[in-house]
Amino acid sequence: MIVKSRVVIGIDPGFAITGYGLVREQENGDLEWISHGVVTTPSDWDEPKRLLELYQNLCEILNTYKPDCCAVEKLFFQKNVKTAISVGQGRGAALIAAAASELPVGEYTPLEVKQAIVGYGNADKQQVQQMVKILLGLSEIPQPDDAADALAVAICHLHSTRRNHISNYD
């Protein structure tokens, strides 16, 4: 199977803070870190304005780095319904931004991300972050957590699609 160089943006969606991370898979299969960060919006802004700002920031990031595909964490484990709606709204902003850039979007559960990065689903956050650092050849664990998680989702997508195993690519 021929693997072409490709860039994926991983997104760890949220309302107050959304993590993103960009990784290139080189033609020889090596992973290369490109960028990571978070989008935050002023907490004293109203909700619609914050969502628009999040959406526009993500569009700008996509426009800057022009990734080939997007990987977003699936969210099942919110503490309560109110939080779930709020995070869902932020996740909606991310998906709309991806669709507006006509990117294919892969969605992965936290379990799938852990399995792809560490090799088993019971791995803890620190183990995942440590593996992200190693896999990308970084000198430190990426900060903050949301950005490290986003890089993990990006790597998960590259591993999963390289293995031709896109079960949840709906």
Added chain:
Amino acid sequence: MIVKSRVVIGIDPGFAITGYGLVREQENGDLEWISHGVVTTPSDWDEPKRLLELYQNLCEILNTYKPDCCAVEKLFFQKNVKTAISVGQGRGAALIAAAASELPVGEYTPLEVKQAIVGYGNADKQQVQQMVKILLGLSEIPQPDDAADALAVAICHLHSTRRNHISNYD
């Protein structure tokens, strides 16, 4: 208090179906029905594309009718967290569309809508829809339910702001 003529769009947010309804409050305080309908997206499209389509359809509706403000139902009562995230994503699309049109957004719980339309919070859906029909001088109850609910939210916003009672206008 001087009441100027103004147009509000009410939105009953969802993922598969989003209701909208536009109502004008005339200078004498009378309500005038303008339009109502629903935005649906093809169920065989993937989620990001459906959200983008929803967002773009709502932007088009806002651009067509140019309302002065937007009222959106608050969602607390989803059956489960998975549904809440999905509906939250649809609600995010609606809020981003409103913010992109620089509309002030009022948010109302179902209880507040029932109280504003029927006068008490235990009213059932049929009573609310019947009152929407009467208040807007329509010959029939607006269809489908999502559009009738959206008109109810629009009327709720007009009643609440006329009474200078915008407790949840965050």
